Amino acid sequence: MCGIVGYIGTKEKKSVILGGLKELEYRGYDSAGLAVMTDNCGCGSDIAYFKAVGKLENLEKKTANFTSKGFGVAIGHTRWATHGKPTEINAHPHFGEYSFVTHNGIIENYKELKEYLEKQGVKFISQTDTEVVVHMFEYLNRSEKDPFIAFEKTIAKLVGSFAILIITKAAPDKIFFAKNAVPLIVGKSDEDEIIFSSSDAPLIGLAKEAIYLEDGMYGVAQMGEVKIYQQKKLITCTPQLLPADKSYAQKEGYRFFMEKEIYEQSQVASETLMGRIKYNKINLEEINSQIFDDIDEIVLCACGTSYHAALAASYLFERIAKIRAKVETASEFRYRDPVLNKNSLFVVISQSGETADTLEALKIAKNAGLKTLAICNVDNSSIVRLAGNVLLTRAGIEKGVASTKAFATQVLTLWMVVLYIAQIRKTIDEETLHSEIKALLHIPQVLNIPDGLHEKIHRMSKHYLHGHGFFFIGRDIFYPLALEGALKLKEISYLHAEGYASGEMKHGPIALVDEGLFTVALLPQNVLYEKTKSNVEEIAARDGYVLTLSPLEFELSDDFIKTSKQNHAMSEFFEMMVALQLLALEISIRLGNDVDMPRNLAKSVTVE
Numbered sequence: 001m002c003g004i005v006g007y008i009g010t011k012e013k014k015s016v017i018l019g020g021l022k023e024l025e026y027r028g029y030d031s032a033g034l035a036v037m038t039d040n041c042g043c044g045s046d047i048a049y050f051k052a053v054g055k056l057e058n059l060e061k062k063t064a065n066f067t068s069k070g071f072g073v074a075i076g077h078t079r080w081a082t083h084g085k086p087t088e089i090n091a092h093p094h095f096g097e098y099s100f101v102t103h104n105g106i107i108e109n110y111k112e113l114k115e116y117l118e119k120q121g122v123k124f125i126s127q128t129d130t131e132v133v134v135h136m137f138e139y140l141n142r143s144e145k146d147p148f149i150a151f152e153k154t155i156a157k158l159v160g161s162f163a164i165l166i167i168t169k170a171a172p173d174k175i176f177f178a179k180n181a182v183p184l185i186v187g188k189s190d191e192d193e194i195i196f197s198s199s200d201a202p203l204i205g206l207a208k209e210a211i212y213l214e215d216g217m218y219g220v221a222q223m224g225e226v227k228i229y230q231q232k233k234l235i236t237c238t239p240q241l242l243p244a245d246k247s248y249a250q251k252e253g254y255r256f257f258m259e260k261e262i263y264e265q266s267q268v269a270s271e272t273l274m275g276r277i278k279y280n281k282i283n284l285e286e287i288n289s290q291i292f293d294d295i296d297e298i299v300l301c302a303c304g305t306s307y308h309a310a311l312a313a314s315y316l317f318e319r320i321a322k323i324r325a326k327v328e329t330a331s332e333f334r335y336r337d338p339v340l341n342k343n344s345l346f347v348v349i350s351q352s353g354e355t356a357d358t359l360e361a362l363k364i365a366k367n368a369g370l371k372t373l374a375i376c377n378v379d380n381s382s383i384v385r386l387a388g389n390v391l392l393t394r395a396g397i398e399k400g401v402a403s404t405k406a407f408a409t410q411v412l413t414l415w416m417v418v419l420y421i422a423q424i425r426k427t428i429d430e431e432t433l434h435s436e437i438k439a440l441l442h443i444p445q446v447l448n449i450p451d452g453l454h455e456k457i458h459r460m461s462k463h464y465l466h467g468h469g470f471f472f473i474g475r476d477i478f479y480p481l482a483l484e485g486a487l488k489l490k491e492i493s494y495l496h497a498e499g500y501a502s503g504e505m506k507h508g509p510i511a512l513v514d515e516g517l518f519t520v521a522l523l524p525q526n527v528l529y530e531k532t533k534s535n536v537e538e539i540a541a542r543d544g545y546v547l548t549l550s551p552l553e554f555e556l557s558d559d560f561i562k563t564s565k566q567n568h569a570m571s572e573f574f575e576m577m578v579a580l581q582l583l584a585l586e587i588s589i590r591l592g593n594d595v596d597m598p599r600n601l602a603k604s605v606t607v608e
């Protein structure tokens with residue numbers, strides 16, 4: 001996810017901005033940039049800017065001979081590409097004739113705004129959604145002749161998520177800022193300097209307190225003063241004490257990155273959906289819709305958690321898009337001389353985009369002349385570069401080795417592809433399509449963790465520290481979710497856990513059931529409730545210890561997590577997913593394990 005920093009004061013601006021961006025490195029990025037406004041020569045303000053692709057060291061090298069003395073304002077940015085490749089031109093800050101902008105988030109209606117501005121003669125140079133902000137600001141300032149009003153009007157035109165900072169020669173001592181659905185914090189030092197950032201880490205050491213801006217807030221800052229507005233009214237916000245520990249701040253108060261990433265899922269799911277649903281239709285502009293012409297099969301190929309996302313999606317491809325779907329483990333696919341059908345669309349799913357087995361499988365499919373699509377979280381990764389078409393999952397950097405938010409966004413993206421095909425091929429009627437889209441848009445809400453759930457799971461987790469293993473069971477899409485729940489638990493707790501299709505229990509696994517075996521049963525209301533329930537009863541009858549996740553009370557459970565009544569199976573899927581992630585997390589913490597860096601595992605498996 002992008003990072004944003006701003007500064008008003010008399011310290012050396014470049015160093016402050018680079019220092020702040022360093023603190024935001026943990027968010028992940030593929031290019032960086034900064035702009036500094038100074039009055040070095042005493043003959044009026046001037047803005048110097050620098051951009052570099054790759055690590056911050058590259059930006060440091062580019063700015064090595066640049067310093068700024070005295071008072072000035074500056075903004076900086078680390079970019080995680082969403083619209084347009086990670087190039088210098090697409091890196092922030094973006095500029096107009098006399099102003100510079102940095103932005104986190106996605107401007108959903110940038111195409112409409114860009115078209116309008118182009119008709120007014122404005123020239124764009126980047127492929128980003130952000131550039132529209134600075135041009136709109138300057139365009140409006142031409143008539144308004146008041147940069148604050150021009151900024152206010154610009155913000156009012158934006159649809160989407162944004163944390164925005166603008167500096168402009170039209171108001172050389174100020175930073176204009178706005179926040180909606182993306183974090184933005186502002187602090188004031190004892191020397192009246194003003195510091196903006198996406199998270200509190202860059203502020204620590206410079207300011208003691210900060211204001212955590214809320215959605216819809218915007219304003220203007222100058223030395224010693226921050227004016228915050230909401231709905232055109234000047235408001236007063238109470239600053240909060242900043243944490244003293246930077247690594248704690250990077251985790252934004254959570255104990256582990258995995259925990260933070262579980263809590264981020266609602267927000268990143270909104271980013272995944274953003275701009276991809278318009279007027280009640282799925283709108284995947286990033287891919288060529290012709291890739292679905294003449295396709296009679298989808299082959300989904302991945303490893304680990306990404307494989308589970310693929311498996312879950314395979315049910316949806318067949319049920320909703322009425323297209324045959326096959327799921328391949330990439331490491332097996334590579335060496336089994338697969339017979340490939342030219343009418344297959346080969347879809348690889350990967351968080352990192354660097355998994356060796358998945359990459360090699362993609363090469364095989366490409367060489368065989370198949371159309372290819374990558375569902376990936378990291379732009380410019382090897383898989384993204386190789387695939388014919390790409391959909392980025394937009395989960396932001398995932399630091400915890402145990403994948404959580406990447407999985408959620410993979411399933412969400414695949415579900416959108418399913419609906420896109422269904423829409424093109426009319427395999428479902430309009431009414432069903434609309435209710436599917438409604439359900440899709442509801443997922444960010446489902447991913448909000450309800451009050452008390454985490455605490456309940458924390459308390460419950462002490463029941464699961466002994467015994468001889470775990471079964472996770474479910475049917476239909478809840479079978480891949482059971483596999484994922486078991487994988488999460490084994491990765492970070494080192495306890496033995498297996499996922500099974502509930503109906504398979506009596507074909508062998510049930511022989512292991514006794515009072516020392518824990519079964520985590522996924523019992524959704526919307527999918528084969530009675531059938532799964534009778535499988536769980538069979539386990540309870542053999543004295544197995546059962547934890548049930550269900551919206552309906554189940555008296556035979558030893559432990560019970562009551563999920564909400566949802567009218568769509570996918571809502572139940574995502575709600576149970578969060579509970580399984582928290583269960584794995586809490587058991588691992590109780591066992592004293594390093595949640596973020598479990599033994600024997602690497603975040604990116606670039607060897608086979």
Ligand code: M6R
Nearest residue numbers: 304305306350351352355402403
């Ligand atoms: O980056 P990828 O999605 O291609 O990675 C695939 C697996 O290595 C990965 O999902 C792994 O299973 C995770 N550690 C699961 O939490």
